[in-house]
Amino acid sequence: MNLLEVRNLDIDYVTQEGTLKAISDVSFDLKQGESIGLVGESGCGKTTLAKSIMRLLPKNGVISKGEMLFKGEDIVKKSKEEVRKLRLKEIAMISQSAMNALNPVYTVGDQLIEGIRAHSNATKEEAAKRAEEVFKIIGLEAKRLKSYPHQMSGGMKQRAIIAMALTLNPSLIIADEPTTALDVVVQDKILNQIIEIQKQINSSMVFITHDISVVSEICETIIVMYGGKIMEKANTKVFFKAPYHPYSLGLQNAFPSIKEIGEELISIPGSPPNLMKEQNGCRFQERCPFRTELCQKELPELKEVGEEHLIACHYPEKVNEFREDAKKRETWEGVRNRLIEESVGEA
Amino acid sequence: MLKYIAKRVAIMLAMLMLVSTMIFFLFRAMPGDATAFIVDPSMPPEARELMAERYGLNDSKWVQYTIFMKDLVRLDFGNSFFYGRPVTDLIKERMPATLILMFSAMIIAYLIGVFGGAWMAWKRGSKLESAGVTFSLIFRSAPTFWVGLMMILVFSARLRWFPAQGMRTSGYSGDTFAEIFLTLDFLKHLILPSIVAGLYFIATPLLIMRNSMLEVLSEDYIEMANAKGLKEKTVLYKHAARNALLPVVTAGALFIGSAIGGQVLIEVVFSWPGLGREIVQAVTRHDYPLAQGAFIMISALMMFMNLVADILYAVLDPRISYK
Numbered sequence: 001m002n003l004l005e006v007r008n009l010d011i012d013y014v015t016q017e018g019t020l021k022a023i024s025d026v027s028f029d030l031k032q033g034e035s036i037g038l039v040g041e042s043g044c045g046k047t048t049l050a051k052s053i054m055r056l057l058p059k060n061g062v063i064s065k066g067e068m069l070f071k072g073e074d075i076v077k078k079s080k081e082e083v084r085k086l087r088l089k090e091i092a093m094i095s096q097s098a099m100n101a102l103n104p105v106y107t108v109g110d111q112l113i114e115g116i117r118a119h120s121n122a123t124k125e126e127a128a129k130r131a132e133e134v135f136k137i138i139g140l141e142a143k144r145l146k147s148y149p150h151q152m153s154g155g156m157k158q159r160a161i162i163a164m165a166l167t168l169n170p171s172l173i174i175a176d177e178p179t180t181a182l183d184v185v186v187q188d189k190i191l192n193q194i195i196e197i198q199k200q201i202n203s204s205m206v207f208i209t210h211d212i213s214v215v216s217e218i219c220e221t222i223i224v225m226y227g228g229k230i231m232e233k234a235n236t237k238v239f240f241k242a243p244y245h246p247y248s249l250g251l252q253n254a255f256p257s258i259k260e261i262g263e264e265l266i267s268i269p270g271s272p273p274n275l276m277k278e279q280n281g282c283r284f285q286e287r288c289p290f291r292t293e294l295c296q297k298e299l300p301e302l303k304e305v306g307e308e309h310l311i312a313c314h315y316p317e318k319v320n321e322f323r324e325d326a327k328k329r330e331t332w333e334g335v336r337n338r339l340i341e342e343s344v345g346e347a
Numbered sequence: 348m349l350k351y352i353a354k355r356v357a358i359m360l361a362m363l364m365l366v367s368t369m370i371f372f373l374f375r376a377m378p379g380d381a382t383a384f385i386v387d388p389s390m391p392p393e394a395r396e397l398m399a400e401r402y403g404l405n406d407s408k409w410v411q412y413t414i415f416m417k418d419l420v421r422l423d424f425g426n427s428f429f430y431g432r433p434v435t436d437l438i439k440e441r442m443p444a445t446l447i448l449m450f451s452a453m454i455i456a457y458l459i460g461v462f463g464g465a466w467m468a469w470k471r472g473s474k475l476e477s478a479g480v481t482f483s484l485i486f487r488s489a490p491t492f493w494v495g496l497m498m499i500l501v502f503s504a505r506l507r508w509f510p511a512q513g514m515r516t517s518g519y520s521g522d523t524f525a526e527i528f529l530t531l532d533f534l535k536h537l538i539l540p541s542i543v544a545g546l547y548f549i550a551t552p553l554l555i556m557r558n559s560m561l562e563v564l565s566e567d568y569i570e571m572a573n574a575k576g577l578k579e580k581t582v583l584y585k586h587a588a589r590n591a592l593l594p595v596v597t598a599g600a601l602f603i604g605s606a607i608g609g610q611v612l613i614e615v616v617f618s619w620p621g622l623g624r625e626i627v628q629a630v631t632r633h634d635y636p637l638a639q640g641a642f643i644m645i646s647a648l649m650m651f652m653n654l655v656a657d658i659l660y661a662v663l664d665p666r667i668s669y670k
Contacts, residue, residue, distance in 0.1 A: 054574060056570060056573060056574055080579075084576045084577075084578065084579075085576060086576070087573070087574055087575060087576030088574065088575045088576040089576060092574070093571075093574040095567060095570065095571055095574070096567070097567045100566060100567040100568060101567045101568055101570075101571040102568055102571070103568040103571075103572065103586050103589075103590070104568070104590070104664070104665070104666055105589055105590060105663070105664060105665060114575070114577065114581075115575040115576070115577070118575060118576050118577050118578070118581075119576060148665045148666070150665070150666045161571070164571075164575070
């Protein structure tokens with residue numbers, strides 16, 4: 001049974017300059033206990049997607065189309081009060097910025113207790129007891145509950161936020177770059193803790209990150225997003241062995257591998273598309289080294305290329321050729337030259 | 348904390364001495380003759396001379412200054428030239444009327460300002476929000492005497508709901524504080540002037556609160572509070588407003604300090620027997636002791652409220668502590 005089914009989701013940001021289509025036609029399923037890693041460049045819509053699941057979009061963000069079935073019920077159609085009851089209890093968020101996600105004028109304990117009591121009739125003492133329990137699970141001393149956020153280190157604050165997300169054993173955890181603000185050693189410890197607890201309470205997880213190496217460690221499934229659309233969805237193991245989409249190939253190049261130390265990384269030239277403008281064809285075509293006329297005209301649908309492996313590319317059959325070429329620096333240099341030519345042509 | 352307060356009080360006392368000195372010389376530097384307002388111009392010049400001699404105005408500035416400072420440390424501001432009574436008594440008599448008026452105005456302004464400002468930030472971009480900003484700015488820009496007169500016109504002259512002037516109906520007299528101020532009659536007299544003053548003050552807390560709220564609302568902990576599934580009101584008032592309150596508190600504490608001087612125009616329009624009117628008259632009459640006393644009181648209160656604001660900061664924000 002799927003815990004979450006996202007169907008043909010469109011999200012727009014209404015701004016003074018026009019409408020920005022942050023998410024267009026995104027669909028995916030999330031099984032009970034599964035963890036999905038959402039990766040992509042800044043502005044590709046991963047945070048928007050994650051926040052929309054909790055209906056936490058900013059005021060100008062509108063879900064203009066599609067549905068999100070959570071336990072069979074459409075979140076998009078729910079009233080404010082129904083969504084409020086879902087938050088933390090069913091869907092909990094581990095926020096991006098450990099530094100500022102706790103209110104500076106209340107103790108961490110009070111903030112945890114407040115969350116617990118917003119969803120149950122627990123007395124203060126009962127809630128405090130529960131807060132102590134989760135603090136223990138996450139590896140913080142109970143006396144820290146009486147601390148104010150400014151009295152704690154970054155790692156402690158991040159742990160406190162994780163503890164907060166776990167207090168009510170949610171069925172879905174949304175982790176929005178939970179460790180970006182931390183140093184690598186603490187990062188690793190905390191990641192492991194998140195996974196451990198997630199497995200313990202058998203909740204599903206949507207894990208957002210720029211860092212695809214983190215996904216390889218902790219998620220079963222990976223979704224690569226670009227320009228507000230899903231480019232590729234695959235089992236993590238399969239993905240890291242044999243990615244299909246040209247963008248995924250480019251992404252893999254851009255991350256250092258331990259085996260090839262000293263090698264200069266190959267980046268993807270160009271920048272993501274401006275989503276304020278009407279998009280024709282594949283979102284990635286501008287920066288894709290293998291694009292054809294078809295790519296510029298027609299938007300590729302998500303196609304199955306293997307077991308639970310979906311890609312949005314017109315040429316899945318040419319994947320072997322793509323993989324070979326994508327490893328070469330010249331291939332991407334070609335894109336750079338093409339981009340320069342195009343911009344000169346426009347001017 | 349106590350050590351910090353003690354240090355601040357010591358600094359305050361030193362500053363007060365400095366301020367008193369400045370006030371003393373400022374009044375002496377003022378053009379005009381102090382005796383002119385006490386002695387009738389038709390009296391012979393000897394009478395003036397006698398007056399100047401009696402009040403010590405013929406002594407050198409230095410002698411006058413040392414006497415003034417010596418008295419000051421004993422909290423003796425001397426006798427008013429005009430009333431011939433101790434300044435302390437005069438201030439004591441006038442101050443409660445002003446303070447009650449100012450406090451009521453402030454309560455009106457801050458209650459509406461703080462909650463309204465928070466609410467306006469929440470409803471940013473709505474018509475009601477821009478109406479709120481316009482409303483507060485109109486009353487800040489409109490001359491208070493005009494607003495006062497209009498109020499009197501509507502509510503006293505036409506509707507006859509409230510009395511037009513004074514602090515109590517004539518003929519009534521009371522001696523104790525309770526007899527003077529804790530009566531329905533007094534309350535009726537208080538309403539109009541305090542509303543006019545309140546409307547004038549409202550822009551400060553309202554706009555500071557609104558702006559500070561807008562800043563706070565974009566903070567991550569507000570999103571977190573929402574993500575916890577707290578009720579909208581809880582997020583707005585417990586999490587956002589609590590943090591946005593800090594600058595409003597400072598503005599408020601400093602405001603009390605300046606409020607002791609009163610709103611002269613309002614006191615005049617409503618014939619409110621307050622300190623503000625008295626100070627202005629004392630200055631024009633060259634009533635040095637009364638003017639000096641009042642100004643020193645104002646500066647002392649101002650400094651004190653500054654300290655209160657700092658202490659309140661530490662109470663409201665756990666990140667701030669004084670060692």
